[in-house]
Amino acid sequence: MASHKTIFITGxxxxxxxxxxxxxxxxxxxxxxxDVNESGMKETAALLPTGKSSIHKLDVRDRAAWDAALEGCAEASGGRIDVVFNNAGIPLGGNLIENNAAEIERCLDINLKGVLFGAQAAHPWLKASAPGSCLLNTASAAGIYGTPGAAVYSATKFGVRAITECLDAEWAPDEIKVCDLMPGFIDTPLIDMNPNQQSNEHIRGRVLEAGLEITPVSEVAEAAWKAVHGDALHHRVGKTAHRIAFAARWMPGRLRKMTRTSLKPLGGH
Structure with a gap:
C-alpha cells in the first residue's frame, strides 16, 4: 500500500x-x-508536483467507466484511495418553462446520477482505507433554498445534499466520512457560461447585476481541505451561502418574499 494519501477528483x-x-x-x-476534458486535465496536472498525479477520462454518467477510472487511479497511486471528490457538475438556469428536455436530462444526469454512481463506485475503495477516508460531494447554496431561475439545478443540488445526509448514516458503520461543500457563486469558468440554450447572457453578468459577490475559488479549496479533515456534514462557502442559510433558518418568510421579488441572478434572458 502507498504511504501517501490519494484523492480522486471529478471535474x-x-x-x-x-x-x-x-x-x-x-x-x-x-x-x-x-474529467471529459483531457486537455484541461493535462493543464491541471502540469500545476501539480511531478509524478504525483494521474489522468482519467471519465463521463460521470457512465457507471462502468467509474470503476475503470478508480481502478486506474489506485494502480497509479500505489493501491490506495482515501478521498473521492464528487465534484463534476454543470449549471442550468432560466425559468423552468424555458428549459428544453435535453438540457434538463443532461443536468439531472451529470449533477445527480453522476454523484450517485460515484458514491457506489467509491465505496469499496473508501472502506478499504477507512478510518479516515471521505466522500466529499459538491452541493451548492442552491441546495439550501431553491433558487428562482434555476429550478432544475437547485433540484440536483438539494439531491446532492440528501445523498450526503443519507450516506453519512449508511456508511457510518464502515467508518467512512461523508460531507459536502455548499458554495455560492464561485469564480470559475462555469459562471461565464450561458445559463441555458435560449440565453445569450453569461451567468456572471446576472450575478453582478444582482449585487451578489463572486467568491474566489481558493476559498472552496480551503473549505475542501477542512471538510476532509473535520467533522461537519455541510460546509458553506462564501457570503451568499451563509446569508441564505441564516435567512432560511431564522426568517423564512422574509427570504420567501425576497426570492419572489428580487432579480433572478440565473434567469434566462
Whole structure:
C-alpha cells in the first residue's frame, strides 16, 4: 500500500476541481484527475508536483467507466484511495418553462446520477482505507433554498445534499466520512457560461447585476481541505451561502418574499 494519501477528483480539468487538486497536491497527496476534458486535465496536472498525479477520462454518467477510472487511479497511486471528490457538475438556469428536455436530462444526469454512481463506485475503495477516508460531494447554496431561475439545478443540488445526509448514516458503520461543500457563486469558468440554450447572457453578468459577490475559488479549496479533515456534514462557502442559510433558518418568510421579488441572478434572458 502507498504511504501517501490519494484523492480522486471529478471535474478536475478546471475550476473547483483544479483548485482542490492544487491544494491537496501541495500537501503531498497523490491526485487522480477525472474529467471529459483531457486537455484541461493535462493543464491541471502540469500545476501539480511531478509524478504525483494521474489522468482519467471519465463521463460521470457512465457507471462502468467509474470503476475503470478508480481502478486506474489506485494502480497509479500505489493501491490506495482515501478521498473521492464528487465534484463534476454543470449549471442550468432560466425559468423552468424555458428549459428544453435535453438540457434538463443532461443536468439531472451529470449533477445527480453522476454523484450517485460515484458514491457506489467509491465505496469499496473508501472502506478499504477507512478510518479516515471521505466522500466529499459538491452541493451548492442552491441546495439550501431553491433558487428562482434555476429550478432544475437547485433540484440536483438539494439531491446532492440528501445523498450526503443519507450516506453519512449508511456508511457510518464502515467508518467512512461523508460531507459536502455548499458554495455560492464561485469564480470559475462555469459562471461565464450561458445559463441555458435560449440565453445569450453569461451567468456572471446576472450575478453582478444582482449585487451578489463572486467568491474566489481558493476559498472552496480551503473549505475542501477542512471538510476532509473535520467533522461537519455541510460546509458553506462564501457570503451568499451563509446569508441564505441564516435567512432560511431564522426568517423564512422574509427570504420567501425576497426570492419572489428580487432579480433572478440565473434567469434566462
Amino acid at each position: 478536475g480539468a478546471s475550476g473547483i476541481g483544479r483548485a482542490v487538486a492544487i491544494k491537496f497536491g501541495s500537501q503531498g497527496w497523490f491526485v487522480g484527475l477525472a
